[in-house]
Amino acid sequence: MRDDMTEAQNTKRPGALIAMSGGVDSSVAAWLMQQAGYDCTGITMRLTRNETLGQSGFHTCCSEKDIEDAAEVAFAMDIPYEVLDFTADFREKIIEKFIRVYEMGGTPNPCIDCNRYMKFDHLLRWAESHGMEYVVTGHYARVEQDEATGRWLLKKGLDEGKDQSYVLYNLTQEQLAHVRLPLGGLHKAEVREIAEKQHFINARKHDSQDICFVPDGDYARFMEDFTGKHYPAGDFLDENGKKVGTHNGAVRYTIGQRKGLGLAMGAPVYVCAKDMQANTVTVGPEENLFDRIVYADEVNWIAIPELTAPLRVTARTRYHQTEQAATVYPAGEGQFRLEFDQPQRAPTPGQAVVLYQGDVVLGGGTIVAVE
Template sequence: MKKALIAMSGGVDSSVAALLMQQKGYACTGVTMKLFENEQAGIKREKTCCSLDDVEDARSVAYRLHMPYYVFNFTANFEEEVMDRFVDAYAHGCTPNPCIDCNRYLKFQRLYQRMQELQMDTIVTGHYARVAYDADQKRWLLKKGLDVSKDQSYVLFNLTQEQLAHTCFPVGELTKDQVRHLAEENDFLNADKPDSQDICFVPDGDYAGFIERHTGDSAKPGDFLDLQGNVIGKHRGIIHYTIGQRRGLGIAAAHPLYVCRIDPVRNTVTLGESSALFARELIAEDVNLITCDAIPVPIHVQAKIRYRQPAQPAMAWQTPDGKLHIRFDVPQRAITCGQAAVLYDGENVVGGGTISWVSEPESV
C-alpha cells in the first residue's frame, strides 16, 4: 500500500484532501507544520493559519479518519526562510509574496525531506492545482485547478520535476463548493470554517509594524518626489509603501497620486498619477521552469504578475544569464519588484521567477 503524508493546516481543503487520498487507497499520515506562535501575538484563528485552534481542527479530522497525526515544529526554519526574506525584501524596496517562499522552502523542501525520511510515496496538500505526467515530453506538469476562482498554481511555480513526481493536489479536481459538501457529508467540524486571509504572521495587515518589531529598528523617513524629481513631501519610511499604493500617503494634490517608484538607496518614494504605473516589460530572476528546460527564443505565453490578476498575453524568453524577460502585448499596471511573474500555456504552468526589473512607464 502506498503511503501519503498529508500537510494539514486545519482548514477544510487539506482535510478533504486527506479524505480523498484515503478513498484512493493510500495509507495516510496527517501532519501540521508549526510555523509561528500565533497565540502569543494575539492572532485570532479565523484570521490566519497555524494557530493552536488550527492544530486541534486538523487533529480532529485526522482522528475521525483514523489517521496517525503529528505536529512538526518548523518555527526556526520559518523565521529564516520566510519572515527574514519578507523583511529583507521590504528593506530593498520590493513587495514579497511570503506564501510562495513558504511553499518553496517549508512545504516542498523541509516537509518533502521528512516525507522521504519516513519512506512515504507522496506529499499531499489542499492546494487548488493539479499534477499530471506528459508521456510524450517525459515531464511532470503543474496545471491550474479546475475551480478557476480558487486556482493556486501561481504560488506553486517553484516546484521541481522531482517534487511534482511525488506531490498530489486532490482538491484541484474539485470546486470549493464540492469540497465543503464533502466535508459536511463526513461531519468534519471545519466544513464551514472561513478560508485563512492575509499573511499568517501579519494578520492586521500592518507590514511596517511587523518589520519594525522583527528588526528592532524604526523606519527611516525620507523624501516624496514627483516624477520630475522634485521634493513634494516626507514619507514615513519605504517599508510603508508598495507600487500602486494610493492610500496613506498624506499628500494633498489636485489629482490622485500613487506610488510609482521606491528607491532604497536614496530612501525616496516617487509619486505620480495612475498613467505612470503602466509598463510593458520586466525581468525576473531565480527562475524555475516546468514544461521545458530553457526558453532560448521568444515564445507566446500568458503571464501573471500577481496572484489575483488574470493572465495576460506576452512574449517570454531567457537572457544568456538565465533570467526571464517578459514583454506584454499591452502595458500592465503596477508591475512590482519582489512579486512573482508566472508563465502559462493554457492550463499548464510554464514556469516563473521573481520580478527584479521593470521598464519605464508607457502611456495607455
C-alpha cells in the same frame, strides 16, 4: 508463509503525508486520499511560537486553533497525526527574507517561499525518511505527467476562482513526481459539501487570507518589532523630484498604492518608485505605473527543460490577475525577459511572474526589474 508475506508486501498501500493546515481544503484532501486507498499521516507545520500571531485563527494559517482543528479531523479519520516544529527555518527562510525584500524596496511573496522551502522541501524529505511516497496538500491545482515527454506538468485548478497554480510555480520535476493535489478537479462548493457530509469541524471555516505572521496586516510594525529597527520618515517627491510631502518610512509603501498617502495634490497620485537609500517615495499619475517589459531571475521551468527561443505565453504578475498575452525571451542562465503585448499596471520587483500556455504552467520567476 513466505508467499503470504510477499503478497502482503506487494499489496502494501502507498504512504501519503497530508499537509494539514487546519482548513477545510487540506482536510478534504486527506479524506480523498484515504478513500483512494493511501496510507495517510496528517502533519501540521508549527511555523511560529509567538502566540499572538495566530489569535484570529480563522484568517491565518498554522495558528494554535488550526493545529487543534487539524488534530480533530485526523482523529475523526483515524489516521496518525503529528506537529513538526519548523520555527527556526521559517524564521530564516521566510520571515527574514520577507523583511530583506521590503528593505530593498521590493514587495515579497512569503506564501510562495513557504511552499518552496517548507511544504515541498522539508515535508517531502520528512515523508521520504519515513517511508512515504507522496506529499499531499489542499491546493487547487493539478499535477499530471506528459506521456510524450515524461515531464511532470503543473496545471490550473478547474475552479478558476480558486486556482492556486501561481503560488506553486517553483515546484521541480522531482517534487512534482511526489506531490498529489486531489482538489485540482473540484470546485470549492464541492469541497465544503464533502466536509459537511463527513461532519468535519472546519467544514464552514473561513479561508486563510493574511500573511500568517502578520495577522493584523501591519507588516511595517511587525518588521520594526522583529528587527528592533525604526524606519524613519522621509520625502515624498513628485515626478520632477520636487518635495511634495513627508512619508512615514519608505518600507510602508508599495508600488501602485494610492490610499493612505495623505497628499493633497489636486488630482489622484500613486506610488511610482522608491529609493530606499535616499528614503524617498516618488508619486505621480496612474499612467506612470504602466510597464511592458519585465525581467525575472530565480527562474523555474516546469513544462520545458529550458527556454532556448522566444515563446508566446500568457502571464500573471499578481496572484489573481487575469492572464495577459506576452512573449518570453531567454536572458541568461536562470533568467528571462518578458514583453507584454499591452502595458501592465505596476509589475513590482519581489513579486512572482508566472507563465502559462493554456492551462499548463510553463514556469516562472521573481521580478527583478521593469521597463
